[in-house]
Amino acid sequence: MPVYVYSITPAAHPCRLEGLDGVGAEPAPVRAITAGQLCAVVSDIDEEIRPKRRDLTAHQAVQERLMSDGTILPLQFGYTAPDDEAVTQVLQERADGYLDVLERLRGCAEYHVKASQDEDALLREILHDSDRARLLNDRIRAGDADPRLPLELGEIVAGEVQERQESLAAGLVRSLVSLAGDHRVHPPTGDDILSISLLVQDDHRDAFLKAEARLAEQVENVHFRFSGPLPPYSFV
Structure with missing residues (x-):
């Protein structure tokens, strides 16, 4: 049967x-x-x-x-x-x-971390840091009808968003994997910039959870979703 x-x-x-x-x-x-x-x-x-x-x-x-x-x-x-x-x-x-x-x-369990970024805060950051993006945005807001302006601004913003989110995700991975025995990075979906599974020893669980909480407090404009302990599906 x-x-x-x-x-x-x-x-x-x-x-x-x-x-x-x-x-x-x-x-x-x-x-x-x-x-x-x-x-x-x-x-x-x-x-x-x-x-x-x-x-x-x-x-x-x-x-x-x-x-x-x-x-x-x-x-x-x-x-x-x-x-x-x-x-x-x-x-x-x-x-x-x-x-x-x-x-x-x-003696291990799986923990999963997903992270998404506040897009409005990221856009404000880009406009603050990029003189060209800020100039284009000011001209559009002032009523300049040149059709090239939104296209150029869109290209600048898209490139900056990708670069900054990839850099942020890489930094988060480095912070998290130092606390785990093994890890698997998954392709993020939707608005997420990070999806990672971590294999953590049971006797390191409290330290790991405290480190997760500190990370969530320290990183601005990022929303974390933590889950675990879970069966270690990602490490079979």
């Missing part, structure tokens, strides 16, 4: 799965398949699993329960296998690699 695979753990992990609902319209019990030094946490499925809110919540609940008791190798939503035998075979064939990753993740 097909199974949905949530996570891989060491065989010594307690795998407290009581009371957890699996994914699917009619969730099956969440259970563990053991092979040598590893376990895979799975549940039976009889349908194609899609990223519905209920199933995403069930998937995350399993990860959080497992993570509260020890190191896990969390799988992204949607991983399935044909049956228990296929799962056992993969655990056996890839045991060394999985054990290496589990050792690297031992």
